[in-house]
Amino acid sequence: MTEPTPNARQRELIEATEGIHVVDAGAGTGKTFAITRRYANLLSEGYEPDDVLLVTFTNNAATEMKERVVARCDYSMSALRDAPISTFHSFCHDLLLEYGADAPSYLGIDDQITGSTKLLENEVIEADRFRTFLSQFVDAHPEHEAVFRVLNDPTSVLELIRELAAKGVFPTVDGWYRDGEAALDGDFEAFEELFAEANAPNEGANGATQSDLRDSLSGFERDRCFLPDAPGEGELRDGYPSIDAKWAEEAFVEDREALKDFVHDVYVEYIQFALRRNYLNFSFLQLFAFVLLCEDHALRESIAFEQVMVDEFQDTSEIQFKLALLLAGTDNLCVVGDWKQSIYGFQYAAVENIRSFERRLRTYKRELNGEYERVGFPVEEVTTIPLRRNYRSTQLILDLSRHALTVPATGSESIERTVDDIDGLEADSARGHSTIAAFTSASEREAILDRIETIVGNDDYAVDDENGDLRTPSYDDIAVLTRTRRFGRELQTTADEFGVPVAYEGGVKLFETDQAILLLAWLRILADEDSRRGWAVVLERAGYTLAEVEQILDERAYPDAMVSFQEGLAAMESIGAIVRQIFERYGFADASASSLVALLQDVSDGTTRNLGGMIRFIERSLDAEATHEIDDNPGGDSITVQTIHAAKGLEHPIVIVANINRYSFPPSGGGDDRIRFEDPIGLRQTKLSSTAHGRPHLYDNWRYRVLSACLGRDYDEERRLLYVAMTRAQDHLLFSAGVEPSPLFENLPLEPESVEPELKESGIDRTEQTRLQVSIPEPDVPAGQSPHALMDDRVFEDREEGRGIEFGNRVHEFAERYAAGEAVEPASDDERRVRDFIDGLDGTLLVEEDAYLPVAVGEQQVTISGVIDLLHVTEDRVEIVDYKTDLTRDAVDEYRKQLSVYYHVVRHMYPDREVSPAIFYTAEGDRLEIDPRPMGELSGLVSSNEEY
Numbered sequence: 035m036t037e038p039t040p041n042a043r044q045r046e047l048i049e050a051t052e053g054i055h056v057v058d059a060g061a062g063t064g065k066t067f068a069i070t071r072r073y074a075n076l077l078s079e080g081y082e083p084d085d086v087l088l089v090t091f092t093n094n095a096a097t098e099m100k101e102r103v104v105a106r107c108d109y110s111m112s113a114l115r116d117a118p119i120s121t122f123h124s125f126c127h128d129l130l131l132e133y134g135a136d137a138p139s140y141l142g143i144d145d146q147i148t149g150s151t152k153l154l155e156n157e158v159i160e161a162d163r164f165r166t167f168l169s170q171f172v173d174a175h176p177e178h179e180a181v182f183r184v185l186n187d188p189t190s191v192l193e194l195i196r197e198l199a200a201k202g203v204f205p206t207v208d209g210w211y212r213d214g215e216a217a218l219d220g221d222f223e224a225f226e227e228l229f230a231e232a233n234a235p236n237e238g239a240n241g242a243t244q245s246d247l248r249d250s251l252s253g254f255e256r257d258r259c260f261l262p263d264a265p266g267e268g269e270l271r272d273g274y275p276s277i278d279a280k281w282a283e284e285a286f287v288e289d290r291e292a293l294k295d296f297v298h299d300v301y302v303e304y305i306q307f308a309l310r311r312n313y314l315n316f317s318f319l320q321l322f323a324f325v326l327l328c329e330d331h332a333l334r335e336s337i338a339f340e341q342v343m344v345d346e347f348q349d350t351s352e353i354q355f356k357l358a359l360l361l362a363g364t365d366n367l368c369v370v371g372d373w374k375q376s377i378y379g380f381q382y383a384a385v386e387n388i389r390s391f392e393r394r395l396r397t398y399k400r401e402l403n404g405e406y407e408r409v410g411f412p413v414e415e416v417t418t419i420p421l422r423r424n425y426r427s428t429q430l431i432l433d434l435s436r437h438a439l440t441v442p443a444t445g446s447e448s449i450e451r452t453v454d455d456i457d458g459l460e461a462d463s464a465r466g467h468s469t470i471a472a473f474t475s476a477s478e479r480e481a482i483l484d485r486i487e488t489i490v491g492n493d494d495y496a497v498d499d500e501n502g503d504l505r506t507p508s509y510d511d512i513a514v515l516t517r518t519r520r521f522g523r524e525l526q527t528t529a530d531e532f533g534v535p536v537a538y539e540g541g542v543k544l545f546e547t548d549q550a551i552l553l554l555a556w557l558r559i560l561a562d563e564d565s566r567r568g569w570a571v572v573l574e575r576a577g578y579t580l581a582e583v584e585q586i587l588d589e590r591a592y593p594d595a596m597v598s599f600q601e602g603l604a605a606m607e608s609i610g611a612i613v614r615q616i617f618e619r620y621g622f623a624d625a626s627a628s629s630l631v632a633l634l635q636d637v638s639d640g641t642t643r644n645l646g647g648m649i650r651f652i653e654r655s656l657d658a659e660a661t662h663e664i665d666d667n668p669g670g671d672s673i674t675v676q677t678i679h680a681a682k683g684l685e686h687p688i689v690i691v692a693n694i695n696r697y698s699f700p701p702s703g704g705g706d707d708r709i710r711f712e713d714p715i716g717l718r719q720t721k722l723s724s725t726a727h728g729r730p731h732l733y734d735n736w737r738y739r740v741l742s743a744c745l746g747r748d749y750d751e752e753r754r755l756l757y758v759a760m761t762r763a764q765d766h767l768l769f770s771a772g773v774e775p776s777p778l779f780e781n782l783p784l785e786p787e788s789v790e791p792e793l794k795e796s797g798i799d800r801t802e803q804t805r806l807q808v809s810i811p812e813p814d815v816p817a818g819q820s821p822h823a824l825m826d827d828r829v830f831e832d833r834e835e836g837r838g839i840e841f842g843n844r845v846h847e848f849a850e851r852y853a854a855g856e857a858v859e860p861a862s863d864d865e866r867r868v869r870d871f872i873d874g875l876d877g878t879l880l881v882e883e884d885a886y887l888p889v890a891v892g893e894q895q896v897t898i899s900g901v902i903d904l905l906h907v908t909e910d911r912v913e914i915v916d917y918k919t920d921l922t923r924d925a926v927d928e929y930r931k932q933l934s935v936y937y938h939v940v941r942h943m944y945p946d947r948e949v950s951p952a953i954f955y956t957a958e959g960d961r962l963e964i965d966p967r968p969m970g971e972l973s974g975l976v977s978s979n980e981e982y
């Protein structure tokens with residue numbers, strides 16, 4: 035392929051070899067192309083490869099750049115092999131291996147970085163090690179008990195450490211490195227401004243109305259339990275239209291010494307733990323490289339580069355920007371990126387690095403210089419080069435994509451930025467053949483596949499070929515891009531049913547899935563009944579707090595239900611049966627689960643029970659980051675399904691941005707991290723452990739409730755994701771949603787049509803069952819729950835009183851198959867009673883029906899989903915039946931919650947019939963009618979059960 039000729043602006047960047055240059059330009063404008071050419075140009079001007087640092091974000095990008103450079107200069111690939119064209123991480127790694135043995139000593143740490151210190155990239159393995167570390171840590175530090183008690187997930191602590199490292203907050207053995215502690219304390223003045231902004235009265239038709247802050251504090255105490263020193267709602271919201279300004283300080287000022295001490299000790303001791311085990315994670319590589327470059331002035335000056343260039347600058351974190359400055363010996367600094375494509379906030383990318391490049395440059399220079407001049411060059415003059423010409427998409431697509439950055443993501447969000455504030459791009463192609471379309475459907479997945487079938491082979495959707503002519507589209511011209519991985523997987527499953535070829539891009543790291551992690555945990559428990567690594571995972575998954583997990587592990591007092599499950603597993607003959615049983619317990623029935631079953635069965639030779647071998651196999655696969663193509667990848671001419679994150683940097687002739695639904699895009703709910711670090715409020719706890727009422731209890735932190743109400747939630751990254759998705763399209767761009775589209779969909783200037791798919795199923799075998807049509811939101815929401823989540827966990831502990839979970843499962847399976855008309859014979863008295871009961875029903879039977887109930891919890895929507903054992907539908911009545919194999923009735927109150935959920939779903943579907951929920955106790959053959967709880971009570975149960 036011939037290399038394009040740079041346009042005038044690109045040439046300016048390529049040839050401008052002196053001074054600071056920044057390019058913040060839109061998608062497809064040739065930024066990567068131009069920076070690569072700039073590198074080649076520097077070599078042709080006499081710079082040696084060792085003088086020029088070129089930073090990219092992936093190793094693949096680095097290799098690709100080298101290849102492109104080789105094509106344009108006199109250097110060979112082998113001559114450039116060791117050239118510093120690399121990622122921040124590999125650069126830091128090489129630096130530390132060569133010069134960094136004593137880098138830890140700058141933090142007061144005695145352990146060294148040695149030739150055998152490895153980079154640990156696999157997050158699952160690291161989480162496993164961190165769990166071990168934390169358990170040892172808590173035993174060694176009883177003084178941190180109060181903070182430790184609030185934690186419910188060790189990986190959230192590891193995440194916090196990573197976040198602090200990315201923001202340049204490091205511990206030393208006895209305190210914090212440089213001004214780290216100030217960052218933890220937060221910035222009261224900056225917070226006061228946010229408070230004042232949120233607390234400003236709003237304007238109503240008849241004068242001032244209450245401020246957003248006062249409004250969002252309504253229901254301040256509802257479903258929360260604060261410590262006795264918290265103000266009451268009346269006191270807090272006393273003023274009108276704004277609350278009293280004194281609450282800014284009252285909320286901000288808090289004794290955080292114990293919290294800071296905990297975070298400090300965990301942080302520094304984990305670094306020591308890692309060093310002693312000869313590994314560093316990405317965050318610690320950067321941390322030590324930064325400290326080394328800050329402290330060893332001679333080294334910094336000796337390795338400083340004459341030219342520093344960074345591609346994809348919008349993805350840099352604060353520490354990476356500072357590293358680039360420390361590595362630049364002169365002001366020959368060139369960064370290129372696109373703020374509109376900054377979508378890695380969750381990996382601590384700081385979009386302000388590029389948006390406010392000049393301001394940050396000055397601030398960081400000041401911060402780095404402090405007591406010693408580390409950045410000697412001037413930073414006052416910065417040349418900005420605009421790139422406007424886009425070589426990927428048509429003008430129609432480009433014009434529409436600007437809107438992505440200005441659409442409100444929620445019903446109440448107001449965006450000040452308008453489309454005119456977004457730099458427009460000019461399409462290089464003058465073609466006007468693009469179709470822009472949007473559709474909604476109650477069966478969104480089928481509707482997408484249906485639309486694809488109309489696109490393929492249809493010249494209305496012709497795409498550009500390599501010679502600039504139009505050609506007929508095929509499946510592999512089409513990409514479906516989604517915000518959540520889950521929708522993509524579900525689409526693939528639906529596509530299989532209908533025989534539409536879909537490839538989930540890139541395969542799946544099978545051993546890093548939830549399925550594999552839980553499987554490994556249970557296998558470890560089976561191999562060693564007191565395996566801490568195994569039990570910790572299983573217990574955390576069941577929702578125990580870390581303190582509870584520790585106690586259970588120390589006392590070896592595992593929950594009865596889990597022990598009997600373990601005993602059931604221990605009695606099984608083959609690995610295949612064990613694996614299936616574990617997946618059944620967690621309801622895993624997708625392609626990852628079946629691939630794992632098949633793979634492990636293969637490895638174990640079908641029958642033998644070699645637990646140790648199996649555990650080692652999974653551990654090794656994890657270690658090797660083995661990627662497996664899941665069975666349902668057809669290969670050949672097929673549609674690509676990707677997450678938007680995975681699609682970044684790629685292009686496709688036809689793009690369908692799918693699942694732009696409420697609760698999915700943007701995803702609803704936040705994490706449940708109990709310790710958080712947020713700008714400008716610093717380090718905070720959302721929950722506090724106290725014995726204020728005589729017993730240890732976890733209280734909600736009222737201060738955090740007020741502080742977070744002032745921070746609001748920032749949806750800019752969600753809009754940027756939408757922008758990235760849209761700008762992947764070259765020729766045609768489509769959007770799809772279900773029955774509850776997201777405001778991101780509704781507010782785009784589109785005219786969506788509502789469609790009913792007419793797809794024909796392929797001949798693939800499917801169980802024939804009438805499915806309920808439930809016209810309520812997709813269950814695809816992170817804030818989803820099962821009715822079990824509302825129930826007291828104790829009801830799951832050995833309810834069958836010795837008869838075992840397996841027994842219960844068998845009865846259910848029999849009931850399902852019998853009601854579905856299969857020729858199955860009852861194998862126990864309970865099954866006979868079920869058979870007699872079913873025989874006595876004369877209406878239509880619907881078995882194992884999915885039920886999804888959306889529930890409003892404050893401003894959030896949560897979906898509770900579950901499976902109804904049996905629906906018995908007659909002309910005027912619908913009976914809901916749930917089988918229970920219990921020998922006693924003492925869990926009936928808990929079951930009532932579960933059946934109430936089903937009741938509200940069914941009532942919605944059969945508004946004209948009487949709906950009666952009942953439990954069928956199989957031990958006696960008794961049918962017990964249940965009085966359902968009202969909706970309001972269910973929302974109360976959800977919110978008291980989880981934080982939103």
Ligand SMILES: Nc1ncnc2c1ncn2[C@@H]1O[C@H](COP(=O)(O)OP(=O)(O)OP(=O)(O)O)[C@@H](O)[C@H]1O
Nearest residue numbers: 038039040041060061062063064065066067425683
């Ligand atoms: N002057 C040019 N003439 C023709 N094609 C060009 C020119 N500059 C870049 N291109 C082509 O445009 C496409 C996009 O270029 P590139 O990937 O460098 O853009 P980018 O700005 O880095 O994109 P993104 O931000 O979306 O990742 C590439 O196929 C590239 O070869």
